[in-house]
Amino acid sequence: MAQSNPAVSAKPQSASRPVREGSPWKGMWAVVGKEMADHLSSARMVVLEILVVLAAIGSIYVATQNISQNVSQDRFLYLRLFTTAQDPLPAFAALLAFFIPLVAIALAFDSVNSEFSRRTLSRVLAQPIYRDALLMGKFLAGLFTLALVCTALWLLIFGLGILRLGVAPGGEEVGRALWFLVATIFYGGIWLALAMVFSVIFRQPATAALTSTAVWLFFTVFWNIIAGLLAQSLSPIRFGTLGELLAQANLQLALARFSPNTLYAETMIALLNPETRSLGILLPTQMEGAILGSPLPLSQSVALIWPQLTGLIAATIVLFALAYILFQRQEIRA
Amino acid sequence: MSETVLETRDLTKKYNSFVAVDHLNLQVQAGEVFGLLGPNGAGKTTTILMLLGLTEPTSGSVRVLGLDPTRQPLSVKSRVGYLPDQVGFYDELTARENLTYIARLNPIPTPQLPARVDEALQRVGLREVADKRVGTFSRGMRQRLGVADVLIKNPRLIIMDEPTSGLDPEASLEFLEMIRALKREGITILLSSHLLYQVQAVCDRVGLFHKGRMVLQGTVNELAERVLGGAYRIQLQAEGDPQAIQSALQRVDGFRNIRQTGENLYTMEAARDLRPEAAQAVVQAGGRLYKLDVQTQSLEEIYSAYFKEVEHGTVQSSRVR
The missing domain is CATH 3.40.50.300 (P-loop containing nucleotide triphosphate hydrolases)
Structure with missing residues (x-):
C-alpha cells in the first residue's frame, strides 16, 4: 500500500485549486536595478533634476536672505526655509508641490507601454519571472528614484541652511522635516502610480503622458473651483444660519480633500507651521483656553495630519493595485 | 524511441x-x-x-x-x-x-x-x-x-x-x-x-x-x-531525337508523365527519384545528356496545392489530419 501508484497519489494534488509555482517577486530586484539605472541616466530625468535643483537653490537663497534680515528669534528657523516666499519666487514647499508630480509622471508614463512598443515585453516575460515582479519592480524603481531626488533636495536645503544661516538645526525641526519628506515621497507616489495606470491603459506613451498631466492640471487648477461650486449647489445657504454656513464649508473641505494636492498642502501646513492647530474649521468655543500662536509638539502635529498622510499612502497603493490588475489582465502579443 | x-x-x-x-x-x-x-x-x-x-x-x-x-x-x-x-x-x-x-x-x-x-x-x-x-x-x-x-x-x-x-x-x-x-x-x-x-x-x-x-x-x-500524390519532377536537357528519347523514358519503371518544355528540354514526372534510370534510358536511346535535375518537393507547391483543395472543398481538414 505504501508504494501506491504515483499517478493515483498525484491526482488529488492536480485536482485541487491550481497553485502558482514559486514566488511572484522572483527577479524583482533585477528589474528594480535595471529600471533605476535607466531612470538615473536618462536625459529626461537629468533635465528635470537640474530644473528642480536650480529652483530649489533659488528659493532657498531668497528665503535665507529674508530670514537673516527679518527674524531674530525663531525656534523653527529651518522650517521657515521651506515656507518663506518672496517675490518673484514661491516658497520651496510650494515649488515641491508643483515639481514632484511632474517628476513622478515623467518617471512612469512610459514604463509599461514602451516595453510593448519596443517589443521587449514578451522577451522579458519569457524569462522565469511573473508579471508581478516586472510591474512591482518598475514601481519600486520609480519610487526609489523619487525618494532619492527628494532626499537629495532635503539634504541640500539643510546644507545650504547651515552655510547661510550659521545655526545648526534643532531635533524637532529635523523631525518635522523628515515627516514632510515622507509625505512628499508618497505624494509623488500617487502621481507615479497614476502615470503607471495610464501607461498600462494607453499603448502610446504620449497619450499616457498627456492624460496624466491632464489629471494633474485638473486637481491643481480646477478641483478647488469645482469643490466650491458643488458645495454651493449640494448644501445651499437659504437662511444664512451658522449651521448652514458650517455645513457648506465642511462639505467643500471634504470634497477638496479628494484631491491629493489638498491632502499634501494640509500635511505641509501642519508639519511646517507648528502653530497650526486644526486643518478644518474651528469655532471660537473650541479655542477656549488655547494660547494662540504657541507651537504644537511634533507628536500632536503628526496626529493632526495622520488622516492626510495615510490618505496619501492609501491612494498610492490603490492606484498601484489598479495598474496591477489591468496589467495582469492584458494580453501580451508584442 | x-x-x-x-x-x-x-x-x-x-x-x-x-x-x-x-x-x-x-x-x-x-x-x-x-x-x-x-x-x-x-x-x-x-x-x-x-x-x-x-x-x-x-x-x-x-x-x-x-x-x-x-x-x-x-x-x-x-x-x-x-x-x-x-x-x-x-x-x-x-x-x-x-x-x-x-x-x-x-x-x-x-x-x-x-x-x-x-x-x-x-x-x-x-x-x-x-x-x-x-x-x-x-x-x-x-x-x-x-x-x-x-x-x-x-x-x-x-x-x-x-x-x-x-x-x-x-x-x-x-x-x-x-x-x-x-x-x-x-x-x-x-x-x-x-x-x-x-x-x-x-x-x-x-x-x-x-x-x-x-x-x-x-x-x-x-x-x-499526401497532397501532390508524391510526384517527382525531373528535368532533362538532352540532344537527340525527341520521339526516341520520350519513348525510352516512358519505358522506365515508375514513369508517370513527360512533357517537352523547350528545345531539348523535358520535364518528367515520376513516382521516385529516377535520375539514374532516366540518364541510362536517354543514353541508350542515342541522346546526348547535358543536364539532369530533380526538382525537390517544394513546400510552397504543397502549400498552394493544399489551400487550392481546401478552397474547392475537396479536402476535409479532419480527414487529412
Whole structure:
C-alpha cells in the first residue's frame, strides 16, 4: 500500500485549486536595478533634476536672505526655509508641490507601454519571472528614484541652511522635516502610480503622458473651483444660519480633500507651521483656553495630519493595485 | 524511441467566440526541428504563447519537457528559450547590458554572469560589438542577439516565432545555418514561419496550420506524397531525337508523365527519384545528356496545392489530419 501508484497519489494534488509555482517577486530586484539605472541616466530625468535643483537653490537663497534680515528669534528657523516666499519666487514647499508630480509622471508614463512598443515585453516575460515582479519592480524603481531626488533636495536645503544661516538645526525641526519628506515621497507616489495606470491603459506613451498631466492640471487648477461650486449647489445657504454656513464649508473641505494636492498642502501646513492647530474649521468655543500662536509638539502635529498622510499612502497603493490588475489582465502579443 | 519534448492534447484557445486554436495535437521529439506553417492569423503565435504559459489555454493540455506551463511557468520558462517575432531590445543599452539584464532575471549567479554573457555573444558572433548600443545594430545583428539572449539560459528547447521575417537573404541564410548548428548541439527547435522555402531548408518535420487547426503534419516528403500524390519532377536537357528519347523514358519503371518544355528540354514526372534510370534510358536511346535535375518537393507547391483543395472543398481538414 505504501508504494501506491504515483499517478493515483498525484491526482488529488492536480485536482485541487491550481497553485502558482514559486514566488511572484522572483527577479524583482533585477528589474528594480535595471529600471533605476535607466531612470538615473536618462536625459529626461537629468533635465528635470537640474530644473528642480536650480529652483530649489533659488528659493532657498531668497528665503535665507529674508530670514537673516527679518527674524531674530525663531525656534523653527529651518522650517521657515521651506515656507518663506518672496517675490518673484514661491516658497520651496510650494515649488515641491508643483515639481514632484511632474517628476513622478515623467518617471512612469512610459514604463509599461514602451516595453510593448519596443517589443521587449514578451522577451522579458519569457524569462522565469511573473508579471508581478516586472510591474512591482518598475514601481519600486520609480519610487526609489523619487525618494532619492527628494532626499537629495532635503539634504541640500539643510546644507545650504547651515552655510547661510550659521545655526545648526534643532531635533524637532529635523523631525518635522523628515515627516514632510515622507509625505512628499508618497505624494509623488500617487502621481507615479497614476502615470503607471495610464501607461498600462494607453499603448502610446504620449497619450499616457498627456492624460496624466491632464489629471494633474485638473486637481491643481480646477478641483478647488469645482469643490466650491458643488458645495454651493449640494448644501445651499437659504437662511444664512451658522449651521448652514458650517455645513457648506465642511462639505467643500471634504470634497477638496479628494484631491491629493489638498491632502499634501494640509500635511505641509501642519508639519511646517507648528502653530497650526486644526486643518478644518474651528469655532471660537473650541479655542477656549488655547494660547494662540504657541507651537504644537511634533507628536500632536503628526496626529493632526495622520488622516492626510495615510490618505496619501492609501491612494498610492490603490492606484498601484489598479495598474496591477489591468496589467495582469492584458494580453501580451508584442 | 526518442523522448517527447513537447506535447499538446486537444489544445484549444478561444477569444470570446473566435477560436484561435482548435483542438491542436502536436508532438515534438527531442533533437528535432519542427516548423509550424500557416498564413498570418492561423493561430501559430497563440499556440506558442500557450506553450510558454504566457496565455492560458481555454481547454486541453500542454506538456513542455514534462511540465505544465500553466501550473509551472517558472520551471518551463527557465528551460525553454523564446525568440519572439521581431524581437526587441533596449536600444539605449549595449548588447552586453541587454543580455546581463536577462541573465539576472533568470537568475544566473553573479560570479558566472560575465562569462556566460560573453560566451553567448561569442556563439552568435557578436563578441566584437558587445559594448555597442543595440540601437546601432542591423536587423540581422538584432536577430542574432536574440539568439544569444535565448542561449544564455542553456535551453533544451528553443521556440522561435517568425525568426527570419524581415531579414535580407544573406542574413537569413546565416540565421538558418545557426539553427542547424543549434540542432547539432542537440537542442530541440520549434519555429513558426510563413516563409516556406526557409522552413523546408531546416525543418525535420512541419505542421500546416489553417484557421486554428493543424491540418497536415509530417516530413516535407510525406506531405508532398499526401497532397501532390508524391510526384517527382525531373528535368532533362538532352540532344537527340525527341520521339526516341520520350519513348525510352516512358519505358522506365515508375514513369508517370513527360512533357517537352523547350528545345531539348523535358520535364518528367515520376513516382521516385529516377535520375539514374532516366540518364541510362536517354543514353541508350542515342541522346546526348547535358543536364539532369530533380526538382525537390517544394513546400510552397504543397502549400498552394493544399489551400487550392481546401478552397474547392475537396479536402476535409479532419480527414487529412
